[in-house]
Amino acid sequence: MPAAPYQPPKNGAKIIIVGGGSFGLSTAHALSLKAKGYDIHVYDREKIPASDAASTDINKIVRMDYGDDLIYQQLACEALPIWRQWNEEVKAEGKPLVYNETGLLLFSRNGKFPDYERLSMQNIRGAGYGHAIEEFPTPESIVERFPQFSDAVANGFNIAYLNKYAGWCYSTGAVVHLYEKCLRNGVQFHQNGSHSTLKELIVENGGQVKGIRTVDGQEHFADLVILATGAWTAKLIDMEGTLTATGHAVVHFKPDAETCENYFTKDFPVWSGDISYLGYYGFPANHEGKVKVACHAAGYLNMCEDGKVSVPRTKVANPDDTLPHNSLIEYREFFGKFLPKLNELDIADSRVCWYSDSFDGDFIISPHPKYQNLIVATGDSGHGMKFIPIIGYKIAQVVEAVDNEYTRAWAWRSAGKGRLDSMRLLTKTDRQELGKGIARFAKPEELKANAIKAKL
Numbered sequence: 007m008p009a010a011p012y013q014p015p016k017n018g019a020k021i022i023i024v025g026g027g028s029f030g031l032s033t034a035h036a037l038s039l040k041a042k043g044y045d046i047h048v049y050d051r052e053k054i055p056a057s058d059a060a061s062t063d064i065n066k067i068v069r070m071d072y073g074d075d076l077i078y079q080q081l082a083c084e085a086l087p088i089w090r091q092w093n094e095e096v097k098a099e100g101k102p103l104v105y106n107e108t109g110l111l112l113f114s115r116n117g118k119f120p121d122y123e124r125l126s127m128q129n130i131r132g133a134g135y136g137h138a139i140e141e142f143p144t145p146e147s148i149v150e151r152f153p154q155f156s157d158a159v160a161n162g163f164n165i166a167y168l169n170k171y172a173g174w175c176y177s178t179g180a181v182v183h184l185y186e187k188c189l190r191n192g193v194q195f196h197q198n199g200s201h202s203t204l205k206e207l208i209v210e211n212g213g214q215v216k217g218i219r220t221v222d223g224q225e226h227f228a229d230l231v232i233l234a235t236g237a238w239t240a241k242l243i244d245m246e247g248t249l250t251a252t253g254h255a256v257v258h259f260k261p262d263a264e265t266c267e268n269y270f271t272k273d274f275p276v277w278s279g280d281i282s283y284l285g286y287y288g289f290p291a292n293h294e295g296k297v298k299v300a301c302h303a304a305g306y307l308n309m310c311e312d313g314k315v316s317v318p319r320t321k322v323a324n325p326d327d328t329l330p331h332n333s334l335i336e337y338r339e340f341f342g343k344f345l346p347k348l349n350e351l352d353i354a355d356s357r358v359c360w361y362s363d364s365f366d367g368d369f370i371i372s373p374h375p376k377y378q379n380l381i382v383a384t385g386d387s388g389h390g391m392k393f394i395p396i397i398g399y400k401i402a403q404v405v406e407a408v409d410n411e412y413t414r415a416w417a418w419r420s421a422g423k424g425r426l427d428s429m430r431l432l433t434k435t436d437r438q439e440l441g442k443g444i445a446r447f448a449k450p451e452e453l454k455a456n457a458i459k460a461k462l
């Protein structure tokens with residue numbers, strides 16, 4: 007039975023937000039700034055920042071380059087001044103920067119920009135940010151400006167552009183910064199245990215959500231529940247096939263201080279290596295000298311025993327997990343062509359990080375059509391972190407039933423045939439099941455520099 011039309015919460019309403027990642031915290035913060043006296047409670051199964059949340063990481067890309075997805079381009083432009091403001095705030099506290107504007111260097115192959123890169127430049131210029139774009143139309147122009155990438159250029163990554171209004175965020179730092187802002191604004195937190203882990207919603211009269219039941223059996227009543235549970239969402243509630251958890255392999259390197267300084271620090275931007283077709287991207291060294299590389303592609307599934315939905319499998323329950331063996335081989339092959347320096351290094355750390363992947367690559371931030379008093383704020387599809395300073399204001403507009411281009415774009419919709427986001431052209435049928443067959447986890451000795459190199 008469809009629920010009655012959504013009613014926004016009244017002044018003083020009690021609001022439970024489940025999930026203390028970037029979507030949940032940003033929402034809690036935005037709602038705490040309202041002069042409506044909301045009583046806001048955030049529940050998280052882990053201690054915030056949750057070690058296995060998608061938002062907890064050494065870095066994520068911040069970019070306004072979104073092909074023809076103008077809504078995200080605009081949202082990223084709105085987030086930029088807040089990132090810069092947060093930098094001032096953390097600097098004053100003596101903490102590492104949360105936003106590092108190193109620029110993003112996007113490589114393409116065969117002397118031609120694919121649609122994603124071409125449309126990104128066109129639309130960024132159209133929005134008045136053309137001064138941030140520098141094109142490198144020839145192999146020589148790339149090498150002259152970025153000699154570290156001469157192997158990539160020699161191997162066909164021979165056209166590129168730099169967006170100077172881009173870079174990387176220290177995402178764990180941003181989560182902690184926002185968590186502290188929420189605490190100062192009176193948000194109540196419940197975390198790190200069965201008392202804070204959602205088991206199920208309390209639902210009455212066939213669809214009225216009255217609150218949540220936690221794993222310890224306790225009931226917590228509220229006027230509105232917001233599920234911001236990232237990749238865990240599809241297991242917690244029926245999302246009608248709009249969402250699935252997909253796992254993505256990430257690798258870290260820890261070069262020695264000299265290599266780090268000479269190679270991965272000085273004038274080293276965030277880079278992408280033909281992201282539309284290959285998916286690879288990487289970062290300069292962070293404040294701890296760690297270098298991360300990841301791949302925005304189809305990802306892996308980890309199906310529940312009932313075979314109905316994919317759920318995150320993380321180091322919280324499986325501390326010895328590494329990355330899938332076939333991803334390891336593909337990474338080493340790619341590095342051989344793009345950044346051979348990385349093949350001289352052991353993989354110091356690896357992880358499978360989980361997207362809450364929507365069928366169309368767009369967020370799903372909406373009242374759930376089958377329930378009253380329930381909003382889902384999810385479907386990040388692997389590109390939500392850059393919006394942590396701003397997404398909560400947009401989620402608060404969904405809470406308060408404001409009609410605008412964002413709330414319309416992310417409203418509930420049926421899972422159609424689907425498309426991926428503008429820079430992910432791989433099909434969903436490429437997905438393998440994590441930990442099985444060629445996607446078995448790599449053994450620790452296989453993470454050493456020479457283990458795979460010898461076989462390439």
Ligand SMILES: Cc1cc2nc3c(=O)[nH]c(=O)nc-3n(C[C@H](O)[C@H](O)[C@H](O)COP(=O)(O)OP(=O)(O)OC[C@H]3O[C@@H](n4cnc5c(N)ncnc54)[C@H](O)[C@@H]3O)c2cc1C
Pocket residue numbers: 024025026027028029030049050051052056058059060061062065066067068202203204205234235236237238242254255256300359360361362383384386387388389390391392393
């Ligand atoms: C490999 C990888 C690379 C990425 N790269 C980028 C990038 O470069 N740029 C970018 O903008 N974005 C990137 N993203 C996407 C970004 O990380 C996500 O969009 C963002 O972190 C999503 O935030 P979230 O709050 O929805 O989910 P999460 O951060 O995962 O938070 C969900 C929270 O819900 C909690 N939770 C789950 N179940 C329960 C329960 N039952 N009870 C209580 N709490 C619960 C979890 O503990 C967690 O804290 C990347 C993601 C991955 C995986």
